[in-house]
Amino acid sequence: MSGEATDDPIAGNAASCEAVETVIVPRTSEIGGFEVRRALPSVGKRMVGPFVFFDQMGPCEFLLGAGLDVSPHPHIGLATVTYLFDGEILHRDSIGTEQVIRPGDVNWMTAGRGVAHSERTPEGLRAAPGSVFGIQTWVALPEGAEENAPAFSHHGAGELPVISDRGTEVRLITGSLYGATSPVRTYSETIYADAALRAGHSLPLDPSFEERAIYVLSGEIEIAGDRFEAPRLLVFRPGDRITIRAVTDSRLLILGGAPLESRRYIWWNFVSSRRERIEDAREAWKAGRFDLVQGEAPDDFVPAPEGPAFRIPARVNYP
Template sequence: MSNIELILEEKAADIGNFLVGRLLPFREKRAVGPFVFIDHMGPAELKDYQNLDVPPHPHIGLSTLTYLFEGSIFHRDSLGSALEIKPGAVNWMTAGKGVVHSERTPEYLRTTDKKLHGFQIWVGLPKNLEQSEPTFHHVEANEIPSWEEDEVHYKLIAGDVFGKKSPVPVHSPLYFIELKTKASKKVNIGKNLFGESALYVLDGTVTIEGNTYGSKKLLIAKNAQLCEFEMSDNAIVYIFGGEPFDEERFIFWNFVNSDKELIEKAKVNWNDQNHEAFPLVPGDEHDYVPLPKSKLNRK
């Protein structure tokens, strides 16, 4: 019997002036462990007049994880953080009760041809941290644990598995793992995994129980501990998951929470531009993403 519970096709979504491939959420699957939202950005070839510009926008009740394969994004937030995200590094911003941030092409790249490719991920917070103070952490690429085993290269982007721990300060038991091969290899890592688990093929293919799967598909496992597959030559695979929460997480626009009333309050505060609840972003104070009118009175 197959260990694949669900196969989700990546779907196009618009995040302003940039198209992405949405992996989560889907009607059939709202979350995998604490992961509630995943966008695959690119790969995009941007001309000298094309830039990523996501103006200041708010979040509550989640942590954002930005991880790039190619290109660069300049991050600013209402905590005063301002830095460039480069390939292999991790930006981890915990919104808690409320944070605002912007994501743009760095100034020095805005008039040149450039590439952009990576993941934008939202991770839900445990209920007791949904109203915590916001925080921001940046982890450089050389700080992420990486190793080779049986000719498979591993990178533990976030979480605690394989007896290793990423320095990304996550708030619940989870894992986000990169696997790369040069030659075809069988992989059996189920004994290390827990909770709910999903697999995404970036390059190459994986074969599971005689069936081969390529890119733009998210494979949801029935049982994380039965995670066994064969990777093709030059394959890149991402596995993410962890312990799901006891309570349902609701998503409305950029807000995630187990309490719908807190989401409604956040909608009003952002629509009214209440800067006590959602402070301005230093260095990017003159622009913002309005709350979609269709979201204001939707419960």
């Protein structure tokens, strides 16, 4: 997805328990013809582990003949991770991938030194009204992998471990959790999971990772006596064992991992440990030096924003 301009999320005004370091209320904007709620980066928190970007896409309903249309756009220095709850998206990229993602699947695209891609509703689904609902995150790559060759991997819903226990169900997208390990390859210690809790049931979250957060997608949860409604991103302090109790039927995303070894700059769709590398990528996209997305018209692309690349603070601070 293209990181088109949107207002930064703001720190939430809800009460939080001592274990909750930051509460982020995502800001809403429209990208590619549908509603997006952006939780990262924010004023209150720029990264959680390697996660530098977190968007909730929809839920959005499309009229007959309409759909999601995000034209070709570039990325460097990150991996995009797309995960759906409803609908389908056709992914095409400049290394020749053409892959439809469906609910419960995961698309992991490693941008590395540079890739372009598009995201659209498949033509066959536009013959009837449709919908899309999902999450897209960007995972910043460690310095040793920032200039890797671009790559793409897809894992179907049946490949991802599901841990169920009396009123809770967790689908593990990346990493290891609750005794299971995802087959999705990552470049740094990363945890990402989709959890559904029935009302009155609880989910423990051990301090296995220095940086952890949950995104409350739906419902209402309680942590240490404080309640939080959707949509909220709750960032936890390191070292505390958390118990999440569902006040109502709830769905949440667990994310986190080890912090990266150095600070990151982020501008538009580019992430890098070097500011000048982002400037280079910006000029390369403007000059048409990225490979074309196969299956897309050469004159259909998202232009880079005008003006200086760093006219606003863009550095993602490393603690």
